[in-house]
Amino acid sequence: MTDRGGASHPVVELTLARLREFLREPEAVFWVFVFPILLACALGIAFRTKVDPPAYVGVEQGPGADAVLATLKAARGIEARPVAPSRVDGALRDGDVQLVVRPGAPPTYRYDPTRTESRLARLAVDEALQAAAGRHDAWRAGAETVILPGSRYIDWLIPGLLGMNIMGTGMWGIGFTIVQARTRKLLKRFLATPMVRSQYLVAHLLARLVFLFLEVFALMTFAWLVFHVPMRGSLAAFVFVALAGALSFGGLGLLLASRARTIEAVSGLMNFAMLPMWVLSGIFFSSANFPAVMQPLIHALPLTALNDALRGVMLDGRPLPALSAELGVLAAWGIGCFGVALRIFRWR
Numbered sequence: 001m002t003d004r005g006g007a008s009h010p011v012v013e014l015t016l017a018r019l020r021e022f023l024r025e026p027e028a029v030f031w032v033f034v035f036p037i038l039l040a041c042a043l044g045i046a047f048r049t050k051v052d053p054p055a056y057v058g059v060e061q062g063p064g065a066d067a068v069l070a071t072l073k074a075a076r077g078i079e080a081r082p083v084a085p086s087r088v089d090g091a092l093r094d095g096d097v098q099l100v101v102r103p104g105a106p107p108t109y110r111y112d113p114t115r116t117e118s119r120l121a122r123l124a125v126d127e128a129l130q131a132a133a134g135r136h137d138a139w140r141a142g143a144e145t146v147i148l149p150g151s152r153y154i155d156w157l158i159p160g161l162l163g164m165n166i167m168g169t170g171m172w173g174i175g176f177t178i179v180q181a182r183t184r185k186l187l188k189r190f191l192a193t194p195m196v197r198s199q200y201l202v203a204h205l206l207a208r209l210v211f212l213f214l215e216v217f218a219l220m221t222f223a224w225l226v227f228h229v230p231m232r233g234s235l236a237a238f239v240f241v242a243l244a245g246a247l248s249f250g251g252l253g254l255l256l257a258s259r260a261r262t263i264e265a266v267s268g269l270m271n272f273a274m275l276p277m278w279v280l281s282g283i284f285f286s287s288a289n290f291p292a293v294m295q296p297l298i299h300a301l302p303l304t305a306l307n308d309a310l311r312g313v314m315l316d317g318r319p320l321p322a323l324s325a326e327l328g329v330l331a332a333w334g335i336g337c338f339g340v341a342l343r344i345f346r347w348r
Contacts, residue, residue: 015203019210021177033215036165037222043161043284044154044227055121056097058083060110064103068129072101075128078121092118099125155230158223159310160283163245165215167277167303170249171270173211174204175257179266197345201338205250212246233313237320241313241327245306248330251337252302258345277303305329 057080059069065082072080083091083100091097092112098121099111107129111118223229231238256273260266280287280294281303290298298304309326312318320327 011199011203015206054079055124058097058100060102068103071132154227158229163307166245167249171253174253178257179260208250232317238313241309244330248302248334251334254341255337258341302333
């Protein structure tokens with residue numbers, strides 16, 4: 001679509017200009033496309049799922065230590081090693097062992113009850129030592145082991161990383177660019193053109209959607225090829241959720257940049273808005289770990305809604321109607337922020 005002079009529509013020209021600006025910034029390309037993949041690779045390797053991992057147990061050196069050490073080494077699922085008395089607390093603190101046994105009659109278990117792996121190690125060690133002392137179980141339960149697709153930590157992590165990337169690039173990619181143009185006095189020149197502020201803001205959102213497809217495709221392709229992360233829901237639902245998230249955070253980025261006059265000011269506003277979501281919205285660990293009194297606030301955050309919706313599609317195969325609550329939160333943030341930004345935006 002062109003006007004009488006043959007020039008493209010202002011929204012088209014502004015969108016193309018924003019795309020060119022982005023591609024000329026190698027740092028921005030790295031943070032949008034490369035960094036999420038490197039982070040997913042590092043965390044996927046660090047927290048890879050191990051089938052039947054052993055309990056790492058230390059035996060404090062002293063009288064009777066050799067007998068306890070021999071018993072634990074013979075037990076299935078336990079890796080035991082001697083530990084000097086001066087290194088007991090250090091070994092526990094550093095994670096070298098999950099539990100330390102002090103030989104005696106009876107033995108003493110030294111461990112951190114706040115660590116799940118330490119509590120499990122205590123059960124395994126106690127069972128092995130009790131059996132060696134002559135205890136007999138009344139019965140032994142049957143066991144059915146199953147590893148469900150999507151139950152690994154990396155499967156749960158990838159949607160969180162994707163949500164974090166959509167938030168970061170949506171807010172920084174839009175807000176930082178607008179304020180940078182304002183500080184360079186570029187926005188003042190638009191006052192002499194027939195372009196209206198809505199066209200300028202919409203162009204930034206459209207450019208953001210172009211890069212959204214590329215960054216989502218890159219991260220999801222890497223996750224599928226390297227870690228075999230599943231996609232149990234429909235691809236259309238996944239794309240719709242990602243678009244809703246991008247528009248929501250794009251609106252928030254426009255709002256924060258609508259009046260900021262310096263890079264320092266918008267950086268502070270961006271960090272102030274994103275920091276609670278980095279901590280509360282379930283990127284690296286579940287938001288259910290926070291107290292119940294905080295849950296209404298947590299679920300009202302746009303990143304929580306986006307992460308929950310992405311995991312609902314990818315891991316649970318939920319359709320869009322089942323995600324109405326999460327999509328409603330994203331729509332409220334996006335429409336509300338864009339509407340306010342449109343009213344208070346200033347060129348100067």
